[in-house]
Amino acid sequence: MPESWIDLRSDTVTKPTPEMRQAMFDAEVGDDVYGEDPTVNRLEARAAEVFGKEAGLFVPTGTMGNTIAIKCLTQHGQEVICDARGHLLNYELSMTAWFAGCLIRPIHTDDGILTWDRIEKEIRPLGPHAADTGCIEIENTHNMAGGTVYPQELIDEICDKAHARGIQVHMDGARVFNAATAAGRCVKEICAGVDTVMFCLSKALGAPAGSMVVGPKALIDRGRLYRKRLGGGMRQAGVLAAAGLISLEKMPLRLGEDHANAQLLAEGLKAIPRITVTPEKPATNIVIFGVSGTGKTGGEISAALKRMGVLINPINASTMRAVTHYDVTRKDCENALEALKSAVIP
Ligand SMILES: *Cc1c(COP(=O)(O)O)cnc(C)c1O
Numbered sequence: 009m010p011e012s013w014i015d016l017r018s019d020t021v022t023k024p025t026p027e028m029r030q031a032m033f034d035a036e037v038g039d040d041v042y043g044e045d046p047t048v049n050r051l052e053a054r055a056a057e058v059f060g061k062e063a064g065l066f067v068p069t070g071t072m073g074n075t076i077a078i079k080c081l082t083q084h085g086q087e088v089i090c091d092a093r094g095h096l097l098n099y100e101l102s103m104t105a106w107f108a109g110c111l112i113r114p115i116h117t118d119d120g121i122l123t124w125d126r127i128e129k130e131i132r133p134l135g136p137h138a139a140d141t142g143c144i145e146i147e148n149t150h151n152m153a154g155g156t157v158y159p160q161e162l163i164d165e166i167c168d169k170a171h172a173r174g175i176q177v178h179m180d181g182a183r184v185f186n187a188a189t190a191a192g193r194c195v196k197e198i199c200a201g202v203d204t205v206m207f208c209l210s211k212a213l214g215a216p217a218g219s220m221v222v223g224p225k226a227l228i229d230r231g232r233l234y235r236k237r238l239g240g241g242m243r244q245a246g247v248l249a250a251a252g253l254i255s256l257e258k259m260p261l262r263l264g265e266d267h268a269n270a271q272l273l274a275e276g277l278k279a280i281p282r283i284t285v286t287p288e289k290p291a292t293n294i295v296i297f298g299v300s301g302t303g304k305t306g307g308e309i310s311a312a313l314k315r316m317g318v319l320i321n322p323i324n325a326s327t328m329r330a331v332t333h334y335d336v337t338r339k340d341c342e343n344a345l346e347a348l349k350s351a352v353i354p
Pocket of ligand 1: 070072096149151180
């Protein structure tokens with residue numbers, strides 16, 4: 009991709025900062041499969057501390073992190089309750105089925121946010137017909153619902169009531185630092201009730217690769233074996249963890265900028281005739297907009313934008329998704345809006 013292109017396809021496209029590259033160059037490393045990489049060990053301990061959990065596990069991807077957490081919280085043949093548009097269900101090659109041997113029990117929502125009322129109706133005890141519920145998964149922020157943020161009371165209620173029923177809760181917190189910025193709370197407070205959290209060091213936090221799982225020590229110890237089984241034993245991974253430490257300590261502080269840019273995009277999009285934005289005011293860094301009124305498909309608009317050096321992916325024929333991140337400036341967003349106008353207005 010030429011450097012001058014404005015890439016709003018995802019926050020996964022962020023490149024490591026100069027500080028990260030220097031830290032990677034300088035990183036102290038060892039064999040992490042032997043537990044001997046000091047930088048990975050530091051990252052795992054620090055992530056656990058930041059989230060108020062006993063232990064952390066560095067994994068190459070968020071998909072592997074979710075896969076490991078779900079495996080740790082369930083037994084073969086159980087169900088996992090999650091929102092119908094969840095990443096776990098739709099974008100992870102059915103790893104819940106493939107690795108944990110569990111079926112997902114999806115709940116349809118408008119905004120990606122589950123409530124205890126909805127969850128409770130889907131909880132099953134083991135019987136002659138039904139498989140029992142192994143765990144509940146919540147996605148915060150919710151990607152496909154447009155970066156929506158769980159109200160804290162809902163997380164706390166889901167966790168309290170699930171625990172009272174003997175069921176554990178996993179948070180897919182790929183973007184939980186965006187949720188924390190929007191809610192004005194620290195991740196420790198947001199995640200106090202959940203048993204395990206996966207969060208991405210790449211994406212909005214800018215590391216070149218890597219995600220974390222945090223949770224109880226016994227569970228993370230087991231997770232480490234599943235990571236090896238999945239091919240995630242990475243040896244001198246300290247070069248990646250060094251960037252991850254900077255992601256963890258510094259990058260959350262600037263996420264408000266991305267949220268302001270997403271709001272600028274949303275406002276600009278709403279002003280373009282026949283484009284609709286849902287939710288109208290994005291809470292974080294994801295803007296989902298409908299283009300069916302324009303007479304063009306998402307794919308056609310995406311292709312027209314690309315010819316102008318702007319990258320925005322369609323979700324389907326009628327919907328598109330733009331994601332802000334630290335490699336796009338406010339000016340880039342203004343330019344992207346100009347390009348969008350000329351792409352949709354004949
Ligand atoms: C990106 C993402 C993940 C993990 O993705 P990887 O590409 O495997 O790192 C998980 N959940 C959500 C909500 C995501 O957006």
